[in-house]
Amino acid sequence: MRRYKIVRDAAVYLLPLIIYGCMATNTSSTGFNIVPLSQEIEIGKQLSQQIDKKFPIYSDREVRLYVSYLGNRLVKAYGGHTLFDYHFRVLDDEEINAFNIPGGYIYLHRGMIARVDNEAELAAVLSHEIGHALARHSTQLMSTQLGLSFVLSMILGPETSQWEKMAADLFAGVGILAYTRSMEREADRLAILIMHQAGYDPRAALTLMDKMLALKKREPHALEKLFSSHPTTSERIKNARDDISRLTLRRGLFLNTSRFDQIKKIVETDPYPKNKNSFKR
Numbered sequence: 001m002r003r004y005k006i007v008r009d010a011a012v013y014l015l016p017l018i019i020y021g022c023m024a025t026n027t028s029s030t031g032f033n034i035v036p037l038s039q040e041i042e043i044g045k046q047l048s049q050q051i052d053k054k055f056p057i058y059s060d061r062e063v064r065l066y067v068s069y070l071g072n073r074l075v076k077a078y079g080g081h082t083l084f085d086y087h088f089r090v091l092d093d094e095e096i097n098a099f100n101i102p103g104g105y106i107y108l109h110r111g112m113i114a115r116v117d118n119e120a121e122l123a124a125v126l127s128h129e130i131g132h133a134l135a136r137h138s139t140q141l142m143s144t145q146l147g148l149s150f151v152l153s154m155i156l157g158p159e160t161s162q163w164e165k166m167a168a169d170l171f172a173g174v175g176i177l178a179y180t181r182s183m184e185r186e187a188d189r190l191a192i193l194i195m196h197q198a199g200y201d202p203r204a205a206l207t208l209m210d211k212m213l214a215l216k217k218r219e220p221h222a223l224e225k226l227f228s229s230h231p232t233t234s235e236r237i238k239n240a241r242d243d244i245s246r247l248t249l250r251r252g253l254f255l256n257t258s259r260f261d262q263i264k265k266i267v268e269t270d271p272y273p274k275n276k277n278s279f280k281r
Helices: 002-025 037-054 061-078 110-115 120-136 137-146 147-155 160-170 179-197 204-217 220-229 232-243 258-268
Strands: 088-090 096-103 105-109
Touching: 037 088, 037 096, 037 137, 061 088, 061 110, 061 179, 061 258, 088 110, 088 179, 088 204, 096 120, 096 160, 105 110, 105 120, 105 232, 110 120, 120 179, 120 204, 120 258, 137 179, 137 258, 179 204, 204 232
Parallel strands: 088 105
Antiparallel strands: 096 105
16 A cells, blocks of 8 residues: 555656656657557567457468568668567558558558559658657557556556557557657658668659659549558658758669569469459559
């Protein structure tokens, strides 16, 4: 009883500081984050198991290995592998989408592979999600959006199961987590740097954004989920151009590989699409 009173009294004094921290930084790249890194990794592991049960993983091993190779190459080029291990998975779904959950778990819909035109554009998609993971944006949102009850429960020392329930509640709509504008801005900025460091032409990020914007005008429903979580706007395109202009572009940057062309052909000619609402190019 005495221990609880001490913790409760401490909470009373700490809450104003915690609340101020949330208010001052909830749109900042250094936003308030109360989730320990070890707990984020465990949350991601548990959530990924739920996703894998709910959504079919693409069965083609060659495609899965390629995406994992590409993703990890991008992470290592930027040095982000020191934060946690990354896991790249391909969902058997023709939606044009990609998303990430805590702990370095990144999901790519096979519909996105079918829509990009070269490996550099696919690298731009993965690099954006890697950027969110590097900045730990998902657990920043957990820390701020779950409110005072979340902060109090953390102070009182929640069990692992409580963390997982909180995460599951926040990520109930997998793939439609609404990041703040500053978080999207930071993920875009990091994507440019990651691509460039890995040897890809970062200007492919611009062609991808322009393409998605044009596609949204032609087929608004095709990009409904993507734009709810990764809104491609004229402001983001302008910011990306500015970021690229500040780089001294390395020599030998490339856009495509024959390996990507092979993988895309596999995806496009898959005779057994799980999603019947397929699109035509």
